[in-house]
Amino acid sequence: MEKITILCVDDQAEVLDSVVRDLRPLQAFFRVEEAGSADEAKKILDEICRNGDYIGLVISDHVMPGETGVELLGAIFRDDRFADTKKILLTGQANHADTIRAINEARVDNYFEKPWKPEDLVATAKKLLTQFILKKGIEYKDYMPILDQAALLENLRGA
Amino acid sequence: MTKVKALKGLIALALAVGCLFLPYESFGVVLNAVEIRVIAIFVLAALFWILEPFPIWTTSMFVIVLMLLTVSDKGLMFSFGGDTLFSMQTDPATGEKFSNLVSSKGLMATFADPIIMLFLGGFFLAAAATKYKLDMNLARFLLKPFGTNPKFVLLGLMTITAVFSMFMSNTATAAMMLAILAPVLSMFDESDKGRAAFALAIPIAANVGGMGTPIGTPPNAIALKALADMDASVSFGTWMLFGVPYVVILILLSWLLLLWLFPISKPKMELNVGGEFLKTPKAIIVYVTFTVTVLLWVLGKDIVGIDSNIVAMIPMAVFALSQVITKKDLNGMSWDVLWLVAGGFALGVGLQKTGLAEHLIGAIPFASWPAFGLMVGAGVICLFMANFMSHTATAALLVPIIAAVGGSLGGSLDGLGGVTALLVSVAFASSLGMSLPISTPPNALAHATGLVDTKGMAKTGVAIGIIGMVLTYVMMIVLAHLGVFTPAKTTDAASVSAQGTTIVAPVATTAAPVAK
Numbered sequence: 220m221e222k223i224t225i226l227c228v229d230d231q232a233e234v235l236d237s238v239v240r241d242l243r244p245l246q247a248f249f250r251v252e253e254a255g256s257a258d259e260a261k262k263i264l265d266e267i268c269r270n271g272d273y274i275g276l277v278i279s280d281h282v283m284p285g286e287t288g289v290e291l292l293g294a295i296f297r298d299d300r301f302a303d304t305k306k307i308l309l310t311g312q313a314n315h316a317d318t319i320r321a322i323n324e325a326r327v328d329n330y331f332e333k334p335w336k337p338e339d340l341v342a343t344a345k346k347l348l349t350q351f352i353l354k355k356g357i358e359y360k361d362y363m364p365i366l367d368q369a370a371l372l373e374n375l376r377g378a
Numbered sequence: 379m380t381k382v383k384a385l386k387g388l389i390a391l392a393l394a395v396g397c398l399f400l401p402y403e404s405f406g407v408v409l410n411a412v413e414i415r416v417i418a419i420f421v422l423a424a425l426f427w428i429l430e431p432f433p434i435w436t437t438s439m440f441v442i443v444l445m446l447l448t449v450s451d452k453g454l455m456f457s458f459g460g461d462t463l464f465s466m467q468t469d470p471a472t473g474e475k476f477s478n479l480v481s482s483k484g485l486m487a488t489f490a491d492p493i494i495m496l497f498l499g500g501f502f503l504a505a506a507a508t509k510y511k512l513d514m515n516l517a518r519f520l521l522k523p524f525g526t527n528p529k530f531v532l533l534g535l536m537t538i539t540a541v542f543s544m545f546m547s548n549t550a551t552a553a554m555m556l557a558i559l560a561p562v563l564s565m566f567d568e569s570d571k572g573r574a575a576f577a578l579a580i581p582i583a584a585n586v587g588g589m590g591t592p593i594g595t596p597p598n599a600i601a602l603k604a605l606a607d608m609d610a611s612v613s614f615g616t617w618m619l620f621g622v623p624y625v626v627i628l629i630l631l632s633w634l635l636l637l638w639l640f641p642i643s644k645p646k647m648e649l650n651v652g653g654e655f656l657k658t659p660k661a662i663i664v665y666v667t668f669t670v671t672v673l674l675w676v677l678g679k680d681i682v683g684i685d686s687n688i689v690a691m692i693p694m695a696v697f698a699l700s701q702v703i704t705k706k707d708l709n710g711m712s713w714d715v716l717w718l719v720a721g722g723f724a725l726g727v728g729l730q731k732t733g734l735a736e737h738l739i740g741a742i743p744f745a746s747w748p749a750f751g752l753m754v755g756a757g758v759i760c761l762f763m764a765n766f767m768s769h770t771a772t773a774a775l776l777v778p779i780i781a782a783v784g785g786s787l788g789g790s791l792d793g794l795g796g797v798t799a800l801l802v803s804v805a806f807a808s809s810l811g812m813s814l815p816i817s818t819p820p821n822a823l824a825h826a827t828g829l830v831d832t833k834g835m836a837k838t839g840v841a842i843g844i845i846g847m848v849l850t851y852v853m854m855i856v857l858a859h860l861g862v863f864t865p866a867k868t869t870d871a872a873s874v875s876a877q878g879t880t881i882v883a884p885v886a887t888t889a890a891p892v893a894k
Contacts, residue, residue, distance in 0.1 A: 358433055363826055368560065372823065375553035376508060 223273045223352070224250045225344065228260045228291065229280040229309075234333075238278060238309070241337040245344060248365045249275060257286035264295070274304045275351045276344060281310035281317060289317050292325035303354045305347035307331060309340075346370050387431030394422035407741040411469065412476045413734040415448045420775070423725060427771035434768050435714035438721020442485060445728050450482040480731045488723035492687035493592075493603045494716050499690025500593035501711045503668055504546040506693070506702050510661045511653055512668065513542060513554060518651035528572060528642045531649060533633050535559065536579045540587030540629050544594045544622075545672070547712065548584040552820030555580045556827065562649055563829060572642025577829035578838055581820035582632050585769075585812045586846070589805075590625040591675075592617045592686070596715060597773035600722045601805035604781040607726070610798050610863070614686035615678035617802075620857055624806075628849060632842050639838060660702050667696045715770070722774025726781070735782035744783050749790040753800055754851065756780045757807040761843050764811025769818060773808040780804050795858035803850045810846040813839025 225242060229235040235253050242251050252267075254260035260279070267274055277295060281288035288308055295301045308321050311333035321327045329343050349370040352359055359366065397418040402409045409417075419441060426437040447454045453466035462468070468475050488494075507513050517538050524534030535555060543551040559576055566573045588595030592602055592614055605611055655661075674682055674689040697703040729735045744752065756776070764772040784797035791800060811817050813836045815825035821839075824830060857863060 360822070363822060366826070368827060369557065371826070372553040372557040372560070375819075375823070376550055376557065 221272050222250050223275040224252055224267050225276045226252045227278045228254045230255055230283040241340050244341055248362055256283055257291040260291055268300050274301055275348050276305045278307040278309050281313045289321045289325055292327055296325045303351055305351050383431045386429040390425035390429055394418045397421045407737050409737055412449050412478050413732050416728045416732050416734050419444055424775050428767050434771050435718040438718045441721045442724045445485050445724055446482055449480050450485055451479040452482040478732045480728055484727055485724055489720040491723055493599045496687045496690040497593055497599055499694055502694045502697050502703055505707055506664045506697050510656055510664045514653055515655045521649055526646050526648050528644050528647045531647055532579055536583040536629050536633055539580055539583035540625055543584045543587035544590040548588045548595055549819040552580050552584040552823050556823055558651055566644055570643045571640040574830040574834050575636040575640035577824045577827050579636055581824045584820040585809055585818055586625055586628050589809045590621040595809055596719050596770040597805045597808035599719050600773040600777045601801040603723055604777050604801055613678045614675040624853055628846055631845055635841055663700050664702055667693045718770050726778035729778045739782055739786040745787055757803050757847055760804050760807035761810055764808045765813050765817050769808045777804055795854045795863045798863035799854035803854055806850045810843045
């Protein structure tokens with residue numbers, strides 16, 4: 220069965236570690252991958268796609284050496300392979316123009332400001348991943364314990 | 379997780395293949411290769427549905443394909459240069475074509491069966507009602523008279539859930555009602571046992587409500603199909619005539635049970651369902667079509683003269699032409715449920731048309747067994763299985779077998795309502811399995827709210843299962859005495875063995891007319 224991956228991108232190792240630590244409650248159901256730059260993230264995305272697995276969610280920092288987070292998320296948005304992939308921008312340094320671009324050009328699903336509350340990040344990730352699973356038509360029963368209630372009920376109303 | 383599923387699939391497959399090599403003669407039945415293949419397919423379907431290595435609808439689809447390849451008149455064969463090298467259609471012992479192959483058209487037609495169309499019509503109504511907020515608005519309107527006393531709000535929620543699940547899928551109804559309920563329940567004290575009462579009330583009412591109409595839940599469809607094949611059709615109106623009072627009584631009993639097990643401490647509560655009735659032309663088309671369709675169903679053939687399966691197709695045409703249902707809505711229908719049901723029908727076709735049913739029935743003297751014992755036994759097995767697997771799959775497996783047994787009983791069932799009562803009670807038993815989170819999707823949704831533990835669900839589920847079964851049998855006996863059911867075409871053992879290929883021999887006596 221295909222695995223669903225959450226990809227976390229940040230150039231600061233300690234921030235990356237804490238994001239991954241916060242996502243621990245989700246690790247029984249999702250694979251969590253880390254990337255230190257947009258470039259590395261793209262390589263990981265390509266590899267996951269080659270294996271036929273899903274990218275459910277990308278959580279990215281904005282200011283990084285090389286390509287920025289908004290640019291990375293924009294590239295993901297424009298890529299057919301990731302049409303349903305959910306995107307979170309997690310940053311403390313995005314200015315007004317960056318934020319506008321994040322919405323218009325990358326259609327981010329959520330914007331988190333550093334420092335973030337771990338429980339908020341997990342709740343948002345759950346909600347977005349629930350939407351992803353239902354959108355993809357993946358058998359949701361297998362993920363029942365981790366799904367977001369409201370998102371699930373909303374979707375099943377039409378069942 | 380994946381490995382466990384693969385293992386389950388392999389075990390099921392191995393056991394099914396094993397069935398091909400059992401010494402059936404030593405059990406006292408003589409079966410040909412085609413019949414043995416049907417047994418193996420049955421076993422495979424049963425194990426796949428119980429162990430669930432694959433989603434249940436995929437098993438159904440697989441069953442149909444497997445039957446087409448192995449037991450149909452167009453079964454698998456290879457020929458080279460005019461010589462047949464291998465053929466599923468011929469008996470290797472004699473080199474002749476099997477005489478009991480199933481028509482491939484007939485197998486494919488299970489997906490376009492009139493009862494599948496009846497369900498599809500129901501899906502159109504439900505999709506239109508959801509799209510134009512008829513469900514939410516009706517819920518708000520119907521909840522009002524129940525006031526703000528939590529006890530009566532609970533009853534109101536159960537009533538509405540039950541009524542909706544008579545026409546919508548149990549899962550969709552439960553999802554909608556739990557979504558309405560969730561914000562209110564979060565305001566309850568954590569120590570208030572009443573939270574569990576509310577969380578449980580929804581799946582219970584959704585499961586029970588489905589029993590009220592033929593389109594309420596797929597097990598009803600499977601029972602109806604078997605009855606139609608035995609010329610003992612139950613009309614939409616007749617089903618509701620007993621189904622609705624049954625639902626009313628069982629909902630009331632369940633309500634009392636919930637209040638007793640999980641007393642509510644909160645003195646007052648208010649449910650806020652927003653919105654207002656839409657008044658756009660399309661919304662009005664939905665209201666009118668819904669009302670007319672239900673009226674035609676209820677009045678039925680006896681008064682208006684239109685078959686309920688055909689009535690179901692009227693809203694399809696109206697909603698399609700008026701674009702209430704768009705192409706996207708059409709593609710979003712629960713086709714998986716229809717495939718699941720069709721697979722059940724196909725199992726029935728295989729069992730009957732190959733002659734397997736009559737050969738197996740012939741080996742066991744059911745007719746000498748007490749009819750009431752058989753009826754209760756069938757119900758208990760069904761109820762047990764339905765707690766652990768899909769209600770539809772339970773009915774799909776058991777209804778064809780029980781229909782065959784019922785058909786062989788002759789008149790001994792008549793005092794209990796005949797084969798109609800037998801199959802309706804089996805359909806009801808399939809809907810009463812609700813003691814575990816895995817029993818039904820509504821149960822899973824309620825359990826996932828975290829407001830009710832498995833123990834609480836088990837306690838109420840078992841109690842309602844037993845109460846529901848007792849109520850079913852009492853009702854069937856009452857209905858039999860009122861002469862509501864037309865006795866089915868029954869077969870006696872002699873005509874079966876003489877006939878050879880079909881179990882439903884035309885020796886029927888059609889006595890009491892269907893009550894209006």
